[in-house]
Amino acid sequence: MTLHTAANPVSSSAGYTAITRKASLSFVYVVAALFITAGLALVYLCLALDEHQVSHSETDAARAMESRQDKIGTALADYAFWYDAYKYMHDAIDTAWAYEGDNIGPSLFSTYGLDGVFVLGPDATTRYGVINGALGDTPATDWITGDIPALLQEARDKSADDAIAYAYFSVAGVPAVMSAAVMRPDNSFDDFTALSYLVYVDVLTEAKLKVIDQAFDLDNLKATLGNLPDASSPKLTLQAKVGAPVTLQWNSEDLGLSLLKTYLPLLFLVGVLVAVLVCWLRKRVLHATHMIDAAQQALQISEQRFKNISEASSDWIWETDSEQNLTYLSDRFCQLTGLPREQWLGRPLFELLAYDTRLLAVSAELGASNARRPIPCEMNAANDSLRYCQLSARAVRSGAQLLGFQGTVCDITEEIEAKARIEHISQHDALTGLANRHRLNHFINSRLSEGLNADRPVYLLALDLDRFKPINDAFGHAAGDLVLREIANALNSCTRSTDLVARLGGDEFVVVATDCKSPEQAEGLCQRLIDRINQPITIAGNEVSVGTSIGVVCAPFDGITGEDLLRYADIALYEAKSSGRNMFRFYEPAMNERIMERRQLEIDMRHALRRREFRLDFQPRYEAAGQHLVGAEALVRWHHPTKGLLPPDSFIQLAEETGLIIELSDWVMQEACMNALTWGDTMMVSVNLSSVEFQRNDLVERVAAALKITGLSPERLELEITESVMLEDAAAALITMNQLKALGVRLSMDDFGTGYSSLSYLRTYPFDGIKIDRSFISGLDHSQSSEAIVHAIVSMGHALSLTVTAEGIETVTQLGKLTELACDQAQGFYLGRPIASEPFKRVVSEHQAQATHRATAGR
Structure with a gap:
């Protein structure tokens, strides 16, 4: 149909044809350039692959030799700086201890592949030698070709930094790595004129090179003494400060060249096929262009229809043909929607507006009668913003023939959004967008009213975030709000559209799961929620993490009212938190009883603090070597009026949760210090601090x-x-500990060895000592691995100038082992059980009397 007046034509068919011809020719050039570029890129990449392969193999060779040298160097440092090695090998060589006891003997050959092990005197004379695992008397200077005195001089220079020296020499013409270190009693010893040297010799035999070849894919690896600058790559030249250079050589695969020979012919064949296809497509495009030019010449007319009226209206006007394809849009369309008019002309109206096309025909048939009503519809305006509209339409006819439709569109988005905002605010949490308590109660009651049974249960999950308060304290409430929104997104991502996620306030959330058919499915949902919430969250460049505890209740088995279900879910949530946090618990009737018992115990504890029902027991601590009493650990006990004497694990956690731990800790510290005043002037008292105390700012003052x-x-x-x-809170803990150290008190890490990062803490935090966890001590009677672990902890503690204490000693064998391992202090049932203050004073008096007697007898 024709609804608009004609306008002047603006272009000709010849113009479009010329543009198309140029564009298609440019396309041919682009395709040709792409194939040429691809061929050149293939050649470059293959050559670069070979070059990278050579570089990578050289890196592997360097890493292989460095790894082997590090392994041997670590072993050399352990043996050379070992006090026992100095003790048995300094003045006189104890062959029985060194070789027969395999302390510096054949195991170095079998374990590390060391071909030679020598102890050299200050003048480089051989005092002890093991060659290929056998004790011998061949001097090192006869067996090794190289400047040994220069190597020993470098070893002396590096001993001050606990380092070793190494050089590349030769043994029977074969390159060898010779490592040397001063054998000293401790790291404070600096008089090297009378000290001996421990020397390891690692000959780079064909067998050893073959092992490195197989481990690092270095085909036909060979080692040659000397620098070979003219040798082809890949190669690696090793050079130390002392000795001659050693050159490693191996073969390269040239994988890139093989790929180039395979794929370059294929690329050429594909290029020929594409060239034929492009020529055929160009002919088809030129033919289509002629047809488009002819159609375009027929469609290029100018229209001006109802322009003044349409621009004066607040709505925008549209026209379509009989198939509802747009033929006209007023200027107001662009102003109100932000969409370009040319983009939509010729396209169906229902693509622009989401409406029922059958209603448009019905509304148009009614004409201007009073029965005609606007059609509700939606559209996406600029920036994909959703707009709500009302569509009015009428049919345009010529006699009985339908020419098209005309009408207006009125934007009612603001009215709709205002109603939606009011409805949303009344049903949702303003911060997270989740359902609020009002909607939660309505949802639960609706599901309960539908009737529930074993086949159609509803699971209600109460969630409370763990470690959320420190984030608010450290980063502010804005960061806390960000975390809450992230948690809301996490909860939505783990639930279904039929479920409901609500926020009750603070860091408390509720999930109503309607599709869980069994406890196993509910458990799976809980675990997914825990895993998802545990994912780190980035705040201002810092990663923080929170956890969650979940209480689960099931309707109709646990309750049939929303109030009961929420209360029981809270009880189960408390059980989850009490069990260690970051876990879930299903509600059980027995939990009610435990809640009542806990409340009563809390009341009793408050009374106990006022009535002085707590007491301190003291477990003595001794020097491990001579069993001299050095102090005691204060252990709190509660003399409950009805339950008897309670150990700390039955009430400390409750004290931490209720905040009573502060008052209890103050009493323990003062009582422990008062008792220590009666023990003399040197014995120390040890007091345990709760992690809750570090969350407050008054620990140092207390x-x-x-x-x-x-x-x-x-x-x-x-x-x-x-x-x-x-x-x-690692940063805040470090500040607090430094302030405590400024007071002059000692700090000790308890239960050392059970945490995943305790080693890094010892370097960062100002500890004076460590206590080895009793789980390692209990295995000393029968486990070599436990002995090795304790030995490592004691050595590391001494290296860091820390006092090492072992707790939980229960047998004489354990005490003997700890004495052999040079542990500083010890405590446990074998040495003394925790006792009250008066009996402990008698123990102190007896110990002091015995010490006085020994001193008198010694004179």
Whole structure:
């Protein structure tokens, strides 16, 4: 149909044909350039692949030799700086200890592949030698070709830094790595004129090179003494400060060249086929262009229809043909929607507006009668913003023939959104967009009213975030709000559209799962929620993480009202938190009883603090070597009026959760310090600190107050700290510990060895000592691995100048092992059980009397 007046034509068919011809020719050039570029890129990549392969193999060779040297160097440092090695090999060579005891003997050949092990005197004379695992008397200078005195001089220079020296010499014409270190009693010893040297010789035999070849894919690896600058790659020249250079050579695969020979002919064949196809497509495009030019000349007319009226209206006007394809849009369309008019002309109206096309025909048939009503519809305006509209239409006819449709569109988005905002605010949480308590109650009651049974249960999950408060304290409430929104997204991602996720306030959330048919499915949902929430969240460049505890209740088995279900879910949530957090628990009726018992125990504890029902027991701590009493650990006990004497694990956690731990800790510190004043002037007392105390800002002031009130010297008070303190807030914990150290007290890491990062803490935090966890001590009677672990911990502690204490000693064998391993202090049932203050004073008096008697007898 024709609804618009004609306008002047603006172009000719010849113009479009010329443009198409140029464009298609340019396309041919582009395709040709692409294939040429692809061929050149293939050649470059293949050559670069070979070059990279050579470079990678050279890196592997360097890493292989460095790894072998590091392994041998570590072993050499362990043996050379070992006090026992100095003890048995300095003045006189103890062959029985060294070779027959296999301390510096054949195991170095079998374990590390060391062809030669020598102990050289200050003048480089051979005092002890093992060649190929057998004890011999061949001097090192006869067996090795190289400047040995220069190597020993470098070893002396590096000994101050706990380092070793190495050089490349030769043995029977075969390159060898010779490593040397000073054999000294400790790292403070600096008089090297009378010290001997421990020397390891690793000959680079064909067998050893073959092992490196197979491990690092270095085909036909060979080692040659000397620098070979003219040798072809791949190669690696090894050079130390002392000795001659050694050149490693091996074969390269030239994989890139093989690929080039395979794929370059294929690329050429594909290029020929594409050239034929492009020529055929160009002919088809030129033919289609002629047809488009002819159609375009027929369609290029100018229209001006109802322009003044349409622009004066607040709505925009549209026209379509009989198939509802747009033929006209007023200028107001562009102003109101932000969409270009040319983009939509010729396209169906229902693509622009989402509406029922059958209603348009019905509405148009009614004409201008009062029965005609606007059609509700939606559209995506500029920037994909959704707009809500009302569509009015009428048919355009010529006699009985339908020419098309005309009408207007009115934008009612603001009205719709205002109603939606009011409805959303009344049903949702403003921060996270989740359902609020009102909608949650309505949802639960609706599901309960539908009737539930074993085949159609509903699971209600109560969630509470773990470690959320430290984020608010450290980064502010804006960061806390960001975390809550991230948690809301996580909950939505783990649930289905039929479920409901609600926020009750703070960091409390509820999930109503309607599609879980069994407890196993509910468990799976809980685990997914825990895993998803545990994912780290980035705040201002810092990664933080929270956890969650979940209480689960099932309707109709656990309750049939929303109030009961929410209450029971809270009880199960508390059980989950009490069990260690970051886990879930299903509600059980017995949980109610435990809640009541806990509340009663909390009341009893408050009374106990006022009535002085707590007491301190003291477990003595001794020097491991001579069993001299050095102090005691204070252990709190509760003398409950009805339950008897309670150990700490039955009430400490409750004290931490209720905040009573602060008052209890103050009493323990003051009581422990007062008792320590009666033990003499040197014995120390050890007090355990709770991680909760580090979350407050008054810990340093409280410790200072306890010292001031009691008058105890600060160096006699030791505070034991567990690794959980550093895990919760490492930066704040470091500040607090430095302030405690400024008071003069000692800091000790308790239960060392059970945390995943305790080693890094020892370097960062100002600890004076460590206590080896009892789980390692219990295995000393029968486990070599436990002995090795304890030995490593003691050695590391001594290297860091820390006092090492072993706890949980229960047998004489365990004490003997610890004495052999040079552990500093020990405590446990074998040495003394925890006892009350008065009996412990008698133990102190007896110990002091025995010490006086020994001193008198010694004179």
